[in-house]
Amino acid sequence: MGNNKSCPGQECSSRFLPAEQAEVNRLFDALSSEKLGSSASPRSFSLQALKDHVGDALPPEMVTRLFEGMRRVDGSGKAKGPSEHVSQEQFTASMSHLLKGTAEEKSLVILNMISASGGPVKARDVHKFTEDLVGSVVHVLSYRRQLRGWSQKPPPGSPSRVQVLAAQLCSEMRLQGGGKLLGPQWLDRDCDQAVLEDWVFRAHHVAMFLSLVIHQGFLLLRSSLKLATLVPERQVDPQREFASVLDVLSVIYVNSHLPQERRLSWRLLFATELHGNSFAQLCGRIAHGGPCLVLLEDSDGHVFGGFASCSWEVKPQFQGDDRCFLFSVSPRMAVYTCTGYNDHYMYLNQGQQTIPNGLGMGGQHGYFGLWIDVDFGKGHSKAKPTCTTYGSPQLSAQEDFQFQKMEVWAVGEAPKAESVRKTRSILDIDPEARALLEASGRGRHSEGLREVPDDE
Numbered sequence: 001m002g003n004n005k006s007c008p009g010q011e012c013s014s015r016f017l018p019a020e021q022a023e024v025n026r027l028f029d030a031l032s033s034e035k036l037g038s039s040a041s042p043r044s045f046s047l048q049a050l051k052d053h054v055g056d057a058l059p060p061e062m063v064t065r066l067f068e069g070m071r072r073v074d075g076s077g078k079a080k081g082p083s084e085h086v087s088q089e090q091f092t093a094s095m096s097h098l099l100k101g102t103a104e105e106k107s108l109v110i111l112n113m114i115s116a117s118g119g120p121v122k123a124r125d126v127h128k129f130t131e132d133l134v135g136s137v138v139h140v141l142s143y144r145r146q147l148r149g150w151s152q153k154p155p156p157g158s159p160s161r162v163q164v165l166a167a168q169l170c171s172e173m174r175l176q177g178g179g180k181l182l183g184p185q186w187l188d189r190d191c192d193q194a195v196l197e198d199w200v201f202r203a204h205h206v207a208m209f210l211s212l213v214i215h216q217g218f219l220l221l222r223s224s225l226k227l228a229t230l231v232p233e234r235q236v237d238p239q240r241e242f243a244s245v246l247d248v249l250s251v252i253y254v255n256s257h258l259p260q261e262r263r264l265s266w267r268l269l270f271a272t273e274l275h276g277n278s279f280a281q282l283c284g285r286i287a288h289g290g291p292c293l294v295l296l297e298d299s300d301g302h303v304f305g306g307f308a309s310c311s312w313e314v315k316p317q318f319q320g321d322d323r324c325f326l327f328s329v330s331p332r333m334a335v336y337t338c339t340g341y342n343d344h345y346m347y348l349n350q351g352q353q354t355i356p357n358g359l360g361m362g363g364q365h366g367y368f369g370l371w372i373d374v375d376f377g378k379g380h381s382k383a384k385p386t387c388t389t390y391g392s393p394q395l396s397a398q399e400d401f402q403f404q405k406m407e408v409w410a411v412g413e414a415p416k417a418e419s420v421r422k423t424r425s426i427l428d429i430d431p432e433a434r435a436l437l438e439a440s441g442r443g444r445h446s447e448g449l450r451e452v453p454d455d456e
Contacts, residue, residue: 015096015100015101016096016100020221020224023220023221024091024092024095024220024221025088027218027219027220028043028045028088028091028092030053031045031049031050031053031086031091032044032045032049032088042087042088043087043088044083044085044086044087044088044090045085045086045091046084046085047063047064047067050063050066050067050086051063053218054217054218056143057139057140057143057144057216057217057219058136058139058140058143058213058217059132059135059136059139061132062132062133062135062136062213062217063217065113065114065129065132066113066213066214067086068112068113068116069094069109069110069112069113070086070090070091070094070109071083071084071085071086071090072112072116072118073090073093073094073097073108073109073112094109095214095220097109098207098210098211098214099211099214099215099221099224103197103198103200103201103207104193104197106197106200106206106207106210107193107196107197107199107200108193110129110196110200110206110210111193111196113129114126114129119192120190120191120192121190121191122187122188122189122190122191123170123173123175123186123187123188123189123190123191124187124188125191126170126173126191126196126199127166127167127170127187130166130169130170130206131162131163131166133166133206133209133210133213134162134165134166134169134209134249135162136209136213136217137209137212137213137249137252138152138162138248138249140212140213140216140217141212141216141231141248144216146216146227146231147231147248148231148232148233148234149233149234149235149236150231150234150244150246150247150248150251151243151244151246151247151248152247152248153247154245154246154247154250154330155243155245155247157301158245158301158303158330159330159331161247161249161250161329161330162249164249164329164330164331164332164333165205165249165250165253165333167332167333168253168332168333168334169203169205169206172199172202172203173191173195173198173199173202173203174195174198174199174202175189175191175195176189176190176191176192176195204256205253205256208230208256211225212225212227212230228263228264229255229260229263229264230252230255230256230263231248231251231252231255232251232255232263232264232265232266232411233264233265233266234251234265234266235265235266235267235268236268237268237274240274242268242271242273242274243273244271244407245295245297245303245329245405245407246295246303246329246407250303250329250330250333251266253329253333254293254307254327254329254335255411257307257325257327257335258307258411258412259291259309259323259412261412262291262411262412263411263412264412264413265411265412265413266293266409266410266411267409267410267411267414268407268408268409268410269285269286269289269292269408269409269410270282270285270286270406270407270408271405271406271407271408272404272405272406272407273405277376277377277404278376279350279358279372279373279374279375279376280350282359282372282376282406282408283312283314283348283350285408286312286348286408287311287312287313287314287348288311288312288313288415289311289312289408289410289414289415290311290410290411290412290413290414290415291307291308291309291310291311291410291411291412292307292308292312292408292409292410292411293305293306293307293308293407293408293409293411294306294307294308294359294361294370294372294406294407294408295329295406295407295408295409296370296372296379296396296403296405296406297403297404297405297406298379298396298397298398298401298402298403299397299401299402299403299404300396300397300398300401301330301331301397302328302330302331302395302396302397302401303328303329303330304326304327304328304329304330304370304381304395304396305326305327305329305370306324306325306326306327306361306362306369306370307323307324307325307326307327307411308320308324308345308346308361309321309323309324309345310346311415312346312348312359313348314348314349314350315348315349316349316352316355317347318343318344318345318346318347319345319346319347319348320343320345320346321343321345322337322338322340322343322345324338324345324346324361324390325337325338325390326361326362326369326370326387326390326392326395328392328395336369336387336390336391336392337390337391338389338390339388339389339390339391341388341389342364342388342389343389344360344362344363344364344388344389345361345362345389346360346361347359347360347361347368348360350374357373357374358371358372358373358374358379359371359372360372361389361390362387362388362389362390362392363382363383363387363388363389364388367382368380368381368382368387369381369382369383369387369389369390369392369395370395372406377402377403377404378400378401378402378403379396379400379401379402379403380396380399380400380401381394381395381396381399381401382394382399383395
C-alpha cells in the first residue's frame with residue numbers, strides 16, 4: 001500500500017480487457033450523448049445525465065457522490081480543480097480505480113466522494129459515506145430484483161442493519177495515532193488518504209460494495225460480478241411461509257466469512273416457527289446435514305449464532321475443526337474465529353446423565369460461548385472476558401438467556417449422504433426417544449428390517 005503510483009488514464013484503460021473497455025466506452029458515449037453546448041469540449045457528461053441514466057436504481061445521494069468522485073480526478077489519478085462535467089479520461093480512470101485498482105487508488109476516489117477539497121475529512125463524514133454505501137447496496141439489489149429470496153429489511157422492531165453493518169465496517173478503521181472508530185468520541189478525528197487506504201485494505205466489504213453499486217447501478221460489466229457468491233440463494237419449502245430473523249445485509253456479511261465453496265446457497269434445515277420448540281426435532285433435522293449456520297434471537301432481541309464446519313453428530317465428544325466460528329448480527333455485527341486455545345468447536349449430545357445434554361460451541365461444559373439446552377428455549381453465552389475457543393464476548397443480552405426463534409441453515413451443496421440421512425429414523429438419532437420407547441415396553445419393530453446406515 002502507498003507505493004503503487006496511480007496510472008494515467010490511457011494506462012488505466014489497458015487494465016480492462018478489450019471487450020470490457022468497449023463496454024466502458026459505450027456507457028460513456030451514452031452518458032455524453034446529450035447536447036452540452038459549445039463550451040463542453042472535449043466530450044463529457046453532467047450530473048443530470050448520470051442521474052437520468054441510473055434512474056431509480058441508486059439513491060440520488062450515491063449518484064451524486066459517484067459523480068463528485070469522478071469529476072475531481074484527472075487522468076493521472078490526482079485531484080484537480082472542480083469541473084461541472086466528467087470527461088472520458090476521468091470516467092475511465094475512475095472506473096478502473098474502483099473496479100480494478102489498488103487500495104490506494106480506491107481510497108483516492110472515496111476521498112473525492114466525501115470531500116470537496118480532496119483533503120482530510122472527519123471520521124463522521126466517513127461514517128456517513130459508509131451508511132450511504134451500505135444503503136445503496138440494499139437499494140440496488142432490491143431494484144434489480146437480486147435479493148435471491150431474502151428480505152430487504154430486518155424484522156419489525158430490529159435496529160437498522162444498514163447502521164449496524166456501517167458501524168462494523170467503520171470499526172475496522174485505524175485512525176491516526178492508532179485509535180479505532182468505536183464510538184462518538186472518535187467522530188471528530190481527521191482521516192487522510194493514508195487512513196482511508198489502510199481502511200479499504202482491511203475492510204474488503206467497502207471495495208466489494210463499491211463494485212456492486214457500479215455493476216448493478218450503472219449496468220456496467222455485470223458479467224464480472226460474482227453476485228451468486230455475494231448473496232446466497234435462499235432455499236425454503238415454497239409451500240410454507242417463513243420470515244427469517246436475517247435480512248439480506250446480515251446474510252451478505254455472514255456469508256462472506258464462509259468457505260468459498262459454501263457461499264452459493266442456504267437451505268433451511270430447522271426453524272422453531274415451522275418445526276416447533278423441540279430439541280428432538282432439532283437433532284433429527286440437523287444431524288448429518290452437512291456444514292450449517294445455527295442462529296438464535298434471544299428474548300432481548302440480540303441475534304447471534306455459529307458456523308458448524310462439519311455435520312453435527314449426536315455424541316458425547318467435541319467435534320468440528322478450526323473453520324468453525326461464532327458471530328453476532330444484532331445489536332452489532334462481528335465474526336469470532338478460532339483462537340487455537342482448544343478444540344471445543346462443536347458439541348451435540350442428548351440422553352446422557354453424567355455430562356451436559358444440548359448443543360454447544362466453544363468454551364467448556366457449563367461455560368460455552370454458545371449453548372442451547374436440551375430444555376429447549378433456554379441457553380447461555382458465557383465469556384469472562386472472552387470465550388477460550390473463539391475469543392468471542394458474551395453474545396446474548398443476558399448470560400443465561402431465553403429464546404423463541406431459532407434457525408439452522410445448511411450452507412452449500414447438500415452432503416452426498418443426504419439421501420441416507422433422510423432414511424434414518426428419529427430413533428437412530430435421538431437416544432431419548434429410543435429410551436422412552438423401550439421403557440414403555442414397546443420394541444422397535446423396524447429393527448432388523450431397515451438397512452443400517454453406513455455411519456452406524
